[in-house]
Amino acid sequence: MSRVAGKVVLVTGAGSGIGRATAKLLAAEGATVIVTDVNRPGGMETVQQIGGRARFEEQDTSKEADWKRIIDDILAREGRLNGLVNNAGIAGPFPSTFESETVEQWQRILAINVQGVFLGCKHGVPVMRQSGGGSIVNLSSLAAFLGTPDLSAYGASKGAVRQFTKTVAIDCARKGYKVRCNSVHPGVILTPMGAGIMPNDKAKERVRRSIPIGDFGAPEDIAYGILYLISDESRFITGTELVIDGGMNAI
Template sequence: MDDLTGKVALVTGAASGIGLATARRFAAADAALILVDRNAGRLAAAVESLGAGRHRGVTMDVTDEAAWTKLADEIDRDAGRLDILVNNAGFGVFRSIADTSLDHWRAIMAVNLDSVFLATKHLLPLLARSGSGAIVNMSSIRGIAAAANTGSYCAAKGAVRMFTKATALECAALGNGVRANSVHPGHIATPLSAGVHADPAIAARLLADIPVGRIGTPDEIADAILFLASDASKYMTGAELVIDGGSTAQ
């Protein structure tokens, strides 16, 4: 599981949080990394921390199809293959249905769902070329169990879950060796969630819903992603891995 020697891995949303933790795990396992993020400053720092000589940062909008076409061509030219794709980029702003504008809905769908489709579509030929490609898509417990005031986020993450399964079945039917699985974190301490967790009242409510009594860490999710990306999970495809401290077991 800890050996990705000779493999090329691409991680979106890689400049912070779960994406950066995943990049660190992959680098420690000896993968060559392509880190994608829209924040150029944080991305440059992330690449430098991992070893800029071997790893590459790409500043881009993951909802831009032309950017994915360009990146796929560059990977084909420079590496000739891609072994691992981690579609991690995403965000959520939680509102009631009545307070959700169409623009907000579309923004949530674009980053959380459209980017997964675009990356898969344009990078699948390279993953198939490797003979044992692995796709890991970031969903959420909200892709399995809904909650009030999370309609757009639930819809996007639920769609990621089902798109992952459809991708897995399509690749199996093609016999191209590509596996696809989804990860479903619960409440995790990331920069995006820091504001929420800093509110004592909200934090208390969250903890009350987590049987193990604590918020998860990005490293705990990164460990699961490393497992799904590695040969240790080579018989897993179309599966969903829930890491939530027991929240969805209730």
């Protein structure tokens, strides 16, 4: 019940799926959680489910002005930031091959999935340093390791998150910032996004059969990995990749 006691943690995109499960688990383990999302009703619902030690702020993670406002607000209200989960992301329309993808779609996916993570690290690290150190978890994907013909921009964006995470990790470590940075790589998880890439029962069954462990992951399966990386239990871990995928990346 107290693996992250006393920590202030910001979870982006916490109005749904993995972000919501993560915010709830972090709060249950003693953190004060700042829930942000572009989806106000979803974010408010997460805060209500937590029932204390959480508050909601509307934030578009692709916008630098939103990051400045959120971080200033945290400094004014909580006075510190110890953890940041860059979880907000979109998959875009399914399927989208490199031949059908439009430039507008490509840019939108990269603006949220990559620029959003970059801005989170850029604006999160200084306040974490001021707070005596911290831990950043960036949500990448199994897609960072494999070709994703039906999600071309999404796969590219998650590959970028995987690489950028290591850059932040090494830069912070070498500069003595006491800020760790790791990426988490979910396989197929049953969330609104996960359901969006399996348009019918037949497709769902085909995907299920491709998972060595025999079933889809739940948002909580990812939340437990994030909890570990945010907690001090992982104090010697930075720049690593935590794959949580039922074995898909091992075949």
